[in-house]
Amino acid sequence: MEVTIFVIASLAAFVVNLSMAIFVYLKNRKVARNKLFSLLCVMIGTWCLYPTIMASNLDAHSMLFLIRIIYLFAIFCPSIYLHFILELLGEAKRKKHILFPCYLFSLTFVSLGFRDWFIAGITSSNVYKYIIVPGPLYTVYVSVFAAMIIYGFYVLLDKYKIWSGFKKNQCKYLFIGFLLAFTGGLMHFLSAFGIEEKIPHDIFLVMFTSITAYSIVKYRLMDIRIVFRTVMTYSLMTAFVTLFFILVIYLPNLLFGPINRMSSFFLMGIISFGFALLFNPLRNRIENIFVNLFHPERESYYRELRKHTRELSTILEIEVLLNFIIEKVVRTLGSSLGYLYVLNENSGIYECKVTLPKEDHLQKSPDSKNILVTTLQERKNVLLEEDLALLPSRVQDAIQSIFNKLRIKLVLPLSFRDQMVGFLCLGGKLSGDIYTNLDIQLLSLFSDEASIALENAKLFQQVKNMKDYNEGILQGMRSGVISLDGNGRISAFNSQAERITGLSRKYIIGKEYSVLPIPLNKVFESGYKGGKSYADQEFSIEVNKGQGKRIPAMINTSVLYEETGSEIRQVICVLTDLTKLKELEAEVRKAERLATMGLIAGELAHEIKNPLVSIRTLAQLLPDKYGDEEFRNEFMTLALKEIDRIDEMVNKLFNLTLKKEKGEYVKVSLSDLLEEILEDMSIQLSAKRIQIIKKYLSQPNVFADRVELKKAFSNIITNCAEAVDEKGKIYIDIVQKKNIRLPNVVTFKDDGPGFSERSIERAFDAFYTTKQKGSGLGLFVAYRVIRNHDGRIHIGNWERGAMVTVELPFYSQDHPDKSKKVH
Structure with a gap:
């Protein structure tokens, strides 16, 4: 078999198809x-073997016989072609x-394929070794073949007039592809009627197959530039390689004569090395030439993409970012x-956030x-309108709408x-072109960066919202809030x-805690350095x-640690201004003093009136019984006794209401103070053989007027001692509690009869007593002293007798100045 250009084109068309x-x-x-096009390619490819068989050495x-078999495939070509066209255009059904x-x-013609x-x-034949001799029905076959092809062209042109944009281009390129195939088929038919081929008709079929194949796979027929680019690149590469071999092999033979075997091996080594060295750079250079020819916009696209991608990472405001993405x-x-559209994670709805042009109204937001x-979400890539044909019919119709x-x-x-954090919808191009593969590639690259930038912006917005929320809470709080970061610098400071x-x-903000006023700097220092x-x-x-100027305040602090537990992450301090509370307490104390004065005046009047009645009665009887010496002596004794009673009462009242000098507040150990009191009262306690049971669980210090606090505790212990019988017991406990305002608690208990309900209600009233010789001022004085020390005092009963509980504040060297007068 002689290998000619017609045979090569035939085999190439068969392999390509x-x-x-x-x-x-x-x-x-x-x-x-896809199935129809594959079947059409098989039919056309088999038909393309006609020149190879005609040039063979068979009898x-x-x-x-082989030619008739090949024509069995050719007979189905027009029917499958028309079916493919109608299916592609949605007209098959x-x-x-x-x-x-x-x-x-x-x-019908298949059944006649082996008939003359x-x-x-x-x-x-001059072109092939042999050509067919048409029978009477061959002309009928060619006519019907042409009719089917022409009808297919008519359908394409009809759609071309109706459609626009990419579909219009689709019809155009389909028309071009099948026109090339029909040209090749027409040349083949004419050769059977004696009109010889000047060039192989199978070349047109190779071109048709390449164009249509790319179009059917991508369903986007306009992008044949990529096929042309690849074909032209390797065609020029073949030409360059051929020229290289001619220059290296034939030129030395012409100039220097035949080359021996050793020189030939050496020459082949040089050729192989040169080919390996030049192939990739040459291919890339040629490919770039055709890329710039078929995609002149590529460089500008890439340049814009790189620029916009860099800008994406710098935008943290989500509204600005969304506008930037859609606009670019x-x-x-x-x-x-x-x-x-952006996903609202709370509702699961994709909300239309931005439109372009701006005057377009926001579209309905679909849910997940x-x-x-x-x-x-299933595809995870770009969805084009022409891709909808690949989807199931139900899904296709819904998305098309x-x-x-x-x-x-x-x-x-x-x-x-x-x-999927969002999606971008784009309308058709203003130019009428459709989106190319290059557009899709660049969009995919840009979408990856945009998704990351969008997620970063969301996180930034969440952090900003949380910060604003926290800031709003901080500024709205009635208490002051100060926070230190792990470096000891102030990070929060509300109004x-x-x-x-x-x-x-x-x-x-941003300064070290040392700039804070005393004692806040000391509080933060103990928290930051000592935890x-x-x-x-x-x-x-x-x-x-x-x-x-000083402001009384209550301070609560918390020390927060890192997950490791060793490094401090934050120290938070909450300040509560006690100015109003102190003013209110002062008003309450003033009201209490006035009420007390009224109570004292009433009780004093009652107490003085009784002895005065006795003196008045005796004074009225004195003129009549003056001569009675016994009466005079009794009168003198009784009068002096009642006067002494009045004098004692007035002295007590005087001492109670006397305005003393400012008490000196010092550090006082509660346990030491109680031991001192018990030692002073040892004789009184020993007289009744009273047993003192002490339980000092802690030995706290308080900031107090030692003299006044000693008087208060002495009065309480005296009450206990007077309430118990001989050999009675008094229990004194000291405990220091945590995380409360008044942590130092002193409890006095006895095994006496306890308080009655009425006594519990009036125990702190002046002159109230249930004892025959009591003045009713012991607990009253204790109450006043404890209150003046910002403490609390409670009375009640326990299972064995009476109980008095005293609560005092925590000791601090920076305790508020106790310059008030103690009464």
């Missing part, structure tokens, strides 16, 4: 148009009445409109169960960590803290240093 058939079928074997009988007679025609009526025989994508690609959303309603041609999902300390938030916390501790805070 068969390869494309397999590739397209495997790409999506479930889609009807005439065998050659005729509606035009079944046309397809039926077409397939009937093919089946169709192919009469073969004869010699729409402007760069030249889209007519755009909608950007919307058919478009679920399809995007959404595309039509929104006037969009493309949807780009924005995914982050396998979750109440500004008011209490007299410091400006702008000045204080110490305070609970309900009262301090006097110095305001406007040097002016002597």
Whole structure:
């Protein structure tokens, strides 16, 4: 068999068509148009073997038999072609009445394929070794073949007039592809009628197959530039390699004569090395030339993409970011409109946040169960309108209606960590072109960066919202809040803290805790360096240093540690201004004093009136019984006794209401003070052989007027001693509790009769007593002293007798100044 250009073109067409058939079928074997195109490629490829068989060395009988077999494949080409066109345009079901007679025609001619009526025989040819001799029905076959092809062209042109945009281009390129195939087929038919081929007709079939195959796989027929680019790149590479071999092998033979074997091996080594060295750079250079030829916009796209991608990472405001994304994508690609949807994680709805043009109203927000959303989540890549044909019919119709309603041609999902955080809808291009593969690639790259930027912006917004929320809480609190970070610098300082300390938030934020007024700096120092916390501790805070102004405040602190547990993460201090509370307490004490004075005056009047009545009665009887010496002596004794009683009462009242000098508040150990009192009262206690049972669980200190506090405790112990019988018991307990405002608790208990209900109600009233010789001032004085020390005193009973509980504040060197007078 002589290998000619016709044989090479025949074999190339067979290989290309068969390869494309397999590739397209495997790409999506479930889609009807893929199966039809694969079948069409098999039929055309087998038919293309005609020149190879005609140029073979077979005998005439065998050659005729093979040609008739090949024509069995050719007979089905027009029917499958028309079916493919109608399926691709969505007209196959509606035009079944046309397809039926077409397939009937093919089946009829198959039955006649081995009859002389169709192919009469073969004869010699100048182009091939042999050509067919047409039978009487061969002309009928060619006519019907042409009619089917022309009808297919008519359908394409009809759609071309109706459609616009990418579909219009689709019809155009289908028309071009099949026109090339029909040209090749026409050349083959004309050769059977004696018109010789000047160039191989199979070249047109290779071109048709390449163009249509790429179009059917991508369903986007306009992008044949990639096929042309690849074909042209390797064609030029072949030319360069051929030229290289001619220069290296034939030119030395012409110049220097035949080359021996050793020189030949050396020369082949040089050729191989040069080929390996130049192949990739040469291929890349040629490919870039065609890329710039077919995709002149690529460089500008990449340049814009790199620029916008860098800018994405710098935008943290979510509204700004969303506007940036949609504006840059729409402007760069030249889209007519755009909608950007973002997932609301709380509701599960994708909300339309931004539109372009701005005057477009925001579209309805679909939820996570919307058919478009679920399809995007399953595909995880760009969804084009032309891709809808690959979807099931139910899904296809539903999404097509959404595309039509929104006037969009493309949807780009924005995914982050396998979750679709949003999607971008784009309308058709203003130029009327459709979105190319290059557009899709660039959009996919941009969407990855946009998804990350969107998630970062969401996190930033959440942090900002949380910060604003916390800041709102801090500023709305009635207490001052101060916070230190792990470096000992002030990170939070609300408006109440500004008011209490007299410091400006702008000045204080970021500074070290040492700039805080006394004793706050000491409190933070003990918390930051020693991990110490305070609970309900009262301090006097110095305001406007040097002016002597101090504000009473209650301080609570918390020390927060890192997960490791060793490093301090934050120290938080809550300040409560006690100024109003102290003023209220002062008012209460003043009211109590007035009430006490009224009570004292009433009791005093009652107490003085009794002896005065006795004296008055005796004075009235004195004139009549003056001569009675016994009466005079009794009168003198009784009068002096009642006067002494009045004098004693007046002295007690005088001592009770006397305004003393300012008491000196010092550090006082409660246990030492109680031991001192018990020692002073040892004789009194021993007289009744009273047993003192002490239980000092702790030995706390208080900030107190030692003399006054000793008087209060002495009165309480005296009451206990007077209440118990001989050999009675008095229990004294000291305990220091944690995390309360008054942690130091002293409890006095006895085994006497206890308090009656009336005594519990009136025990702290002046002059109230249930004892025959009592003055009724012991517990009254104790109550006043404890209150003046910002403490509390309670009375009650326990299972054995009476109980008095005294609660006193925590000791601090920075305790508020006790300059008030103690009464």
